[in-house]
Amino acid sequence: MRRHHLATLGMIVFAAVITLAAHAGVDPTLYQALHWRLIGPFRGGRVLTVTGIAGDSRHFYFGAVDGGVWATQDAGRTWQPIFDDEPVGSIGALAVAPSAPKTIYVGTGEADMRSDIAHGDGLYKSIDAGKHWTPIGLADSRQIGRILVDPRNPDVVFVAALGHAYGPNPERGVFRSTDGGRHWSKVLFKDNNTGAIDLAFKPGDPSTIYAALWQTRRPPWSVYPPSSGPGSDLYVSHDGGDHWTKIEGGGFAAHPGRIGLAVSPDK
Template identity: 55%
Template structure:
């Protein structure tokens, strides 16, 4: 598109030099000029009235992850890079901290099981590298909507960028683990569990200096 526009301008300049100063040049319509002149696409009326607004949790800190529950318009989970996991059950009017009793507060990713919404997995330690990050100690799981949590492994990953839960089986989970942010380690790459975190299989691994940060 950029090259086409430049080529058109050069062609016009050459023609203008060959014509008398009083003549006006109207370039023939082509793909480049038609695209430039085309009106902007109208906004979908369904979303026209929507505006972003802060909904908290206020002072919750920087965040890399949040999730709702399909079919439930009022329940949301929020993961903070320094303040643990928060939950709202009233459409974000109020928030409750769920992770205060755990040893870490840095949340890199969280995922709600689509088939069992009370089952939530949390990957601790952010994978967004910066000067003041805090590391995690693996993956946590709750079976009761966040009332209690259990560490289910991958303790030496330290930084988890993404985890996803199978849409029909809450025991199948994939994890993208960055690993130690500033040094080599073996527990990094892409992992999978088929038994709710009792065992983990490393399904993609390059070397001790290469980690995973995303998975879909």
């Protein structure tokens, strides 16, 4: 895959129903060992994002469409809404800083384009585990698909902004902050019709970042929007977002539609 370390990258292209993962069978015992139970909360909303705290399996968060942000400290036995005082309830992305677990970043506005969508008003940050929140910009991005926080520094943050659902706008693409959200730089941008939907670090190397761009539009007269616009592409940066290279060839589909990213920690 032309020196892009694509052996590390496992990805699923959802809208195009394309997979680049190996076709080896999955050991069925891995599924048999999984046990699931409903942990609520009742009427929490359609969940789009979940995150936790490394080393604390009982403390985690989720963000919901029109449900805000919820937290549990007892592995889901009880839940507390921690975003109800803010003026928006649609949550698209949520991230806890690995090196400062009381620092939480929230991206408002769901990026799951569907028949009914609720836009947001940018990013929020808490430094006290969700007791208080501060708006930190990108209000016109409207829909945020992913937030990454550098595991070494809670002030270095990357955001995948999809942009307006119903029309073009410039506040979309990949944004980076190096001061905890006080200032933002647009580090990957294609055009006013194409936004970013997903981001992923290479495990062990947060200077290597993969970014998925998605061109989509929600026509007001259509139930489901076109999802495979020609602006949809996959990019990689090896220098912390300063420079980006488009990944193409080697069997990767042209105009793949929506891309979801996951990077293998083993290869």
